[in-house]
Amino acid sequence: MICPKKLAELINTNCAPNLKQKDPNWEIGVSKIAGRGVYATRNLKCGEIIFKDDPLLIGPTLRNETPLNTCTVCYSLLDPKKFLCKQGCGLPLCENCSRKKQHKAECQLFKSWEPVEPQTPNILVIRLITVARAMLFNANQKALLYAMQANIDTTFRNEVKNASACFKNFPTDKKIVEYLHRTVAILNTNSYEVNSSKQSDFPLRALYPLAGILNHECVPNTTYTFDEKNYTIILKAAKDIKEGQEITISYTKLLWSNLMRQLFLKMTKQFSCKCQRCSDPTVSIFVPFLV
Numbered sequence: 001m002i003c004p005k006k007l008a009e010l011i012n013t014n015c016a017p018n019l020k021q022k023d024p025n026w027e028i029g030v031s032k033i034a035g036r037g038v039y040a041t042r043n044l045k046c047g048e049i050i051f052k053d054d055p056l057l058i059g060p061t062l063r064n065e066t067p068l069n070t071c072t073v074c075y076s077l078l079d080p081k082k083f084l085c086k087q088g089c090g091l092p093l094c095e096n097c098s099r100k101k102q103h104k105a106e107c108q109l110f111k112s113w114e115p116v117e118p119q120t121p122n123i124l125v126i127r128l129i130t131v132a133r134a135m136l137f138n139a140n141q142k143a144l145l146y147a148m149q150a151n152i153d154t155t156f157r158n159e160v161k162n163a164s165a166c167f168k169n170f171p172t173d174k175k176i177v178e179y180l181h182r183t184v185a186i187l188n189t190n191s192y193e194v195n196s197s198k199q200s201d202f203p204l205r206a207l208y209p210l211a212g213i214l215n216h217e218c219v220p221n222t223t224y225t226f227d228e229k230n231y232t233i234i235l236k237a238a239k240d241i242k243e244g245q246e247i248t249i250s251y252t253k254l255l256w257s258n259l260m261r262q263l264f265l266k267m268t269k270q271f272s273c274k275c276q277r278c279s280d281p282t283v284s285i286f287v288p289f290l291v
């Protein structure tokens with residue numbers, strides 16, 4: 001894993017206007033919690049905005065119940081009968097976005113892989129677009145992506161492996177395939193779930209260079225929201241934070257029981273939380289019975 005200083009340089013090279021602050025109130029350092037973390041460079045007041053961060057990578061999550069007839073560029077709901085790109089890349093697309101540069105590059109990439117059934121909506125093909133977007137990164141963006149933590153488990157290769165069977169000419173080059181697998185692992189470790197601003201039941205996974213470095217606490221000192229237009233994450237202090245203190249978020253829902261949080265963190269983020277709340281023997285580990 002690269003050191004905090006190098007990571008900060010990469011973020012600085014790649015950062016979108018929102019992170020370009022003259023005198024940021026945060027810095028990246030070695031964390032007492034895990035790996036690298038983000039620290040306050042001055043005292044922060046409860047409610048104060050700490051930073052705004054734009055996604056490096058964003059795209060559909062897609063679960064079985066999500067509507068496939070959703071444009072992969074603007075995420076608006078499309079006619080359920082005819083919604084796939086007319087050029088044969090297999091991606092759902094609205095008329096307006098078919099003219100956009102972003103889709104043209106993605107369309108070309110998917111067409112070069114030759115979808116087996118380009119006129120049949122396929123959840124594996126559509127879901128792959130988020131990972132495939134990292135193929136279109138420039139060298140700086142690739143370096144930043146690679147600097148993010150990638151948790152490895154027994155399943156992270158399945159996403160690309162399963163989707164590859166839906167193409168006749170999927171890359172076989174080891175380096176490319178490894179890059180795609182690693183992108184999945186990085187998304188699994190660091191991404192946030194954001195609802196599409198066009199439809200609330202269409203979840204997106206978004207990777208933020210700085211917000212992705214925040215470590216977890218079950219009683220975090222920040223909260224976050226997303227800007228509906230560009231999916232910028234806005235991080236605010238949830239209590240007063242002292243200069244030098246680590247800035248944390250919660251990866252779970254705050255009101256989940258100890259047991260639920262611990263299971264979720266172990267299964268999705270591969271760690272056992274040792275925070276004060278988790279270590280409190282007076283807190284029940286069972287799910288509270290709500291009336």
Ligand SMILES: C[S@@+](CC[C@H](N)C(=O)[O-])C[C@H]1O[C@@H](n2cnc3c(N)ncnc32)[C@H](O)[C@@H]1O
Nearest residue numbers: 034035036149189190212213214215216269271
């Ligand atoms: C989004 S990353 C956080 C940034 C990471 N520390 C880094 O250096 O890039 C999430 C990973 O950080 C580690 N992590 C975050 N919070 C933790 C905590 N409270 N206890 C143990 N590990 C934690 C886990 O390995 C987790 O999968």
